[in-house]
Amino acid sequence: EPEVTQTPSHQVTQMGQEVILRCVPISNHLYFYWYRQILGQKVEFLVSFYNNEISEKSEIFDDQFSVERPDGSNFTLKIRSTKLEDSAMYFCASRVLTSGQETQYFGPGTRLLVL
């Protein structure tokens, strides 16, 4: 069964460093998402992406964040200058475009630790 994959599974970085989190959505999916979950808290929506542009973004998704679909398969989240509070589990998700098929399929997550 096709699934969303994410790399790396864990990332440790120093405050102020740039990180890129990578996702490979399911191949026939056209809508892509990033969510994050700070330890012990809710899963929070960051951004959605469709047709090579951001569809919607939350207040969390400030200028330090960017997303890109550099090729036909990868979908990346970049944090330009990490802060301690960026430590969280980051989930990528994807879904088909078809109306009535709103189920989002999540990847296993990347655990980011900013020191």
Add this chain to the structure above:
Amino acid sequence: SQQGEEDPQALSIQEGENATMNCSYKTSINNLQWYRQNSGRGLVHLILIRSNEREKHSGRLRVTLDTSKKSSSLLITASRAADTASYFCATVPYSGAGSYQLTFGKGTKLSVIP
């Protein structure tokens, strides 16, 4: 305001018993979905119920939706130790268009004791 609040926050039951988790939300929705998360792992989609549906079944799962009360419940029947996980409800807002982003609740931590 909080969208998608589950209760109880934690639930501990014996294997074989039924587990019921509730979710309340505040704004109009297109659909409501339940996800499961094993400790520190990814989110697994369980079931989706649309705003015009009242009840849905999938295997040992039964979901109800009451849009007048803005609430949903997830029932897991004949629970197993492997059902031990956190369960989240997530709502998709009602809108004519949009990316259908999910708004998650804080989750219910279910422990099934063998």
